[in-house]
Amino acid sequence: MSNENAAPVVSNFIRNVIDTDLASGKHPRTITRFPPEPNGYLHVGHAKSICLNFGIKEDYKGRGYASECNLRFDDTNPEKEEDEYVQAIQADVHWLGFEWDGGVRYASDYFETLYQYGVELINKGLAFVCELTPEEMRDYRGDFQKPGRNSPYRDRSVAENLDLFARMRAGEFPDGSRTLRLKIDMGSPNLNLRDPVIYRIRRAHHHRTGDAWCIYPMYDYTHCISDALEGITHSLCTLEFEDHRPLYDWVLDNITIPCHPQQIEFSRLELLYTVTSKRKLNQLVTEALVSGWDDPRMPTISGMRRRGYSPAGIRLFAERCGISKTPNVVDFSVLEGAVRETLEAEAPRVMAVLDPIKVTLTNFEAGVTGSRTAPFHPHHPEFGEREVPIAPVIYIERDDFSETPPPGWQRLTAGGEVRLRYSYVIKCDEVIKDATGKVVELKCSIDPATLGQNPVGRKVKGVIHWISAEHAVEAEVRLYERLFTVERPDAVRGDDGQYVDFKQFLNTESLKTVTGYVEAAVRDAAPETRYQFERLGYFVTDRVEHQPGRRVVFNRTVGLKDSWTK
Ligand code: ATP
Ligand code: MG
Numbered sequence: 001m002s003n004e005n006a007a008p009v010v011s012n013f014i015r016n017v018i019d020t021d022l023a024s025g026k027h028p029r030t031i032t033r034f035p036p037e038p039n040g041y042l043h044v045g046h047a048k049s050i051c052l053n054f055g056i057k058e059d060y061k062g063r064g065y066a067s068e069c070n071l072r073f074d075d076t077n078p079e080k081e082e083d084e085y086v087q088a089i090q091a092d093v094h095w096l097g098f099e100w101d102g103g104v105r106y107a108s109d110y111f112e113t114l115y116q117y118g119v120e121l122i123n124k125g126l127a128f129v130c131e132l133t134p135e136e137m138r139d140y141r142g143d144f145q146k147p148g149r150n151s152p153y154r155d156r157s158v159a160e161n162l163d164l165f166a167r168m169r170a171g172e173f174p175d176g177s178r179t180l181r182l183k184i185d186m187g188s189p190n191l192n193l194r195d196p197v198i199y200r201i202r203r204a205h206h207h208r209t210g211d212a213w214c215i216y217p218m219y220d221y222t223h224c225i226s227d228a229l230e231g232i233t234h235s236l237c238t239l240e241f242e243d244h245r246p247l248y249d250w251v252l253d254n255i256t257i258p259c260h261p262q263q264i265e266f267s268r269l270e271l272l273y274t275v276t277s278k279r280k281l282n283q284l285v286t287e288a289l290v291s292g293w294d295d296p297r298m299p300t301i302s303g304m305r306r307r308g309y310s311p312a313g314i315r316l317f318a319e320r321c322g323i324s325k326t327p328n329v330v331d332f333s334v335l336e337g338a339v340r341e342t343l344e345a346e347a348p349r350v351m352a353v354l355d356p357i358k359v360t361l362t363n364f365e366a367g368v369t370g371s372r373t374a375p376f377h378p379h380h381p382e383f384g385e386r387e388v389p390i391a392p393v394i395y396i397e398r399d400d401f402s403e404t405p406p407p408g409w410q411r412l413t414a415g416g417e418v419r420l421r422y423s424y425v426i427k428c429d430e431v432i433k434d435a436t437g438k439v440v441e442l443k444c445s446i447d448p449a450t451l452g453q454n455p456v457g458r459k460v461k462g463v464i465h466w467i468s469a470e471h472a473v474e475a476e477v478r479l480y481e482r483l484f485t486v487e488r489p490d491a492v493r494g495d496d497g498q499y500v501d502f503k504q505f506l507n508t509e510s511l512k513t514v515t516g517y518v519e520a521a522v523r524d525a526a527p528e529t530r531y532q533f534e535r536l537g538y539f540v541t542d543r544v545e546h547q548p549g550r551r552v553v554f555n556r557t558v559g560l561k562d563s564w565t566k
Contacts, residue, residue: 012323014264018056018234021262022065027233030060033070034093034100035223037077038085038207040278041293041300042092044314044335045269051318052266053236054098070230071100075108076222078204086207088293092301097311105230107222108208114217114225115169117255118180118199122161126254127198128154129164130181137179140186141194148186148194168201171214175201180215184250192247196220224248225257232261238268239325267328269321272487274299274332275502280490289506290483294544296555297483297510307480308530308540308557310346313339332482336558343530343538343557348376348383351421351465352533352554354477354516356395358441358469361426363448364392370451374422386521388422391468395517396420397535400464401442403431410462412442417455418462421534425450425460465534472517475552477539479512516554524548530557 021027032053036042042050057069071093075081090104121127130153132140142148156164168178180199188194198221203214224247227235235248242265252260268276275281276299284290284298293300296307304314317338321330361369371390376383400411400418412418417427430443447455486492489502522531522541526548530540537559546553 014323029065030056030067031231031233032056033072033232035072035074036089037074039080040282041088041302043276044271044299045276047301047314048269048318048321050096051315068101070105072105075106076216076219078206081207083207107226110226120255126183127180128156128161130179150186168215173201175203190243190246192244220244220247224251227261228252228257228259231259235261235263237265239265241265266323267325270329272331273482273484275490297480306543308555309339310342313342316342333562340558347530347532347538349532349534350519350521351467352516352518353395353397353467354514355398357398357401359394359396360443361392361446362443363445372422389468389471390423391470393469394466395469396464396466411464417460418464419460420466421463425455467517471520473520473523473552475516475518475554477514477516477554479556481510482507483510
């Protein structure tokens with residue numbers, strides 16, 4: 001990221017390993033990879049992993065090493081994978097501002113090579129074709145207390161194994177009837193080493209290889225070999241793979257391959273008030289509990305994008321999460337804080353009124369009452385300026401008026417004064433209500449001497465935003481809140497000790513749609529244009545439904561202040 005505002009690189013234990021390897025000459029450069037399974041859209045946890053892997057490439061490149069980072073789809077599970085996800089994942093990585101080296105890679109590109117390594121392992125007496133059923137296999141496997149037992153098929157001859165493996169590939173056996181397993185150690189305390197299955201028979205259409213294969217390699221076997229084939233130097237993954245590392249190393253130590261990447265594990269990001277699991281996010285989508293993977297309430301990269309988060313905000317967040325082996329539980333407000341911080345300087349500011357009260361300016365005089373211009377950003381004159389027109393009828397925010405104000409109130413009240421931002425001081429002379437007692441209109445007068453001037457003889461402290469009714473543009477504005485009402489929606493247990501369905505904790509108030517009034521300056525904004533609405537927060541024109549000049553649709557990205565931690 002060649003961003004002059006980018007914070008200096010924060011070191012971590014993984015970078016320390018890399019520094020040592022570069023200094024000792026073990027590697028002349030780094031090659032990392034981001035290896036998603038294309039079974040859903042990426043979420044904020046993946047963003048952390050993307051920033052780590054691509055960030056390493058960029059930093060070490062910056063220091064003169066020819067570092068690279070690959071994008072590889074781990075597509076060994078034909079049933080759950082789809083091309084839609086493959087496309088969406090690439091778009092997400094690009095949008096975050098990263099570029100992979102070489103073409104997009106797929107584990108399925110290596111199916112033939114993986115098969116040949118299976119043959120090599122059989123030839124070395126290190127793999128065998130097993131005919132145990134899944135239930136038998138579980139029984140033979142043992143558990144943490146009980147060692148496993150050798151499969152009765154374990155001592156087949158090499159010739160017989162070669163023949164059976166070839167016939168598995170040729171489609172001679174029904175799905176699930178045979179597997180290829182490694183011969184490691186059924187007595188190992190590490191269950192991953194108890195003769196793990198590396199191939200299964202599954203007649204499923206693959207998104208890339210179609211029906212060419214009816215046997216598919218397992219993740220653990222595929223991953224280490226794919227890494228090695230690509231010359232990966234450091235294979236970074238989350239901590240749940242720590243116990244798989246001995247298997248990763250075993251496979252690479254027992255096949256003829258010139259490269260042995262180092263697997264290093266770090267803790268998964270867990271973001272409070274949401275769920276980070278593609279499987280669970282998928283449920284929200286398929287059960288129509290959200291509008292799609294890119295619903296702005298979703299913690300997906302595409303959801304965050306549609307919500308108005310910027311790539312810089314997400315990258316800043318990832319950096320703040322840090323990389324370590326200790327639990328990485330982060331409050332949602334940290335994400336919002338990072339987003340807010342990056343938008344502060346980036347987003348032009350305009351005024352909008354989302355919950356209006358009509359204000360009639362009783363002494364407005366055409367040709368006499370004047371308007372001022374205002375800059376789009378106080379610290380960025382290059383953003384330009386626009387006129388903020390005043391007219392006989394304006395709207396102010398309902399919240400900015402109170403008939404019975406609390407002590408210290410600086411906004412408008414009956415008989416009180418307030419300044420309209422970039423305009424006059426007004427005084428509320430009359431409050432008009434409907435039959436139910438709701439305030440429907442305020443009659444106010446302008447102090448004509450206060451346009452760009454302090455009032456004479458008194459202080460008016462409060463400043464409120466407002467908008468001219470005749471100049472305003474109507475907008476559909478979506479106000480988002482957190483998607484869940486509890487910190488860990490997927491970790492709540494019921495009386496029976498079982499996990500409660502996380503969907504029970506969906507926040508029913510997480511979306512409110514209102515009609516607001518915004519300055520005409522935003523009418524023609526392109527989709528995905530971010531603004532600060534003064535005093536209200538950051539908003540973005542919706543990527544999908546906003547139509548420049550025709551239909552104005554805004555999503556609230558985040559408020560101006562953290563309203564959660566209090
Ligand atoms: P999910 O359970 O959501 O499907 P996953 O780990 O199965 O997640 P993959 O597509 O296999 O998803 O992951 C691609 C990469 O992203 C892996 O290296 C994985 O370790 C990393 N990753 C996934 N979730 C997180 C997370 N919450 N924090 C950090 N890294 C993550
Ligand atoms: Mg996975």
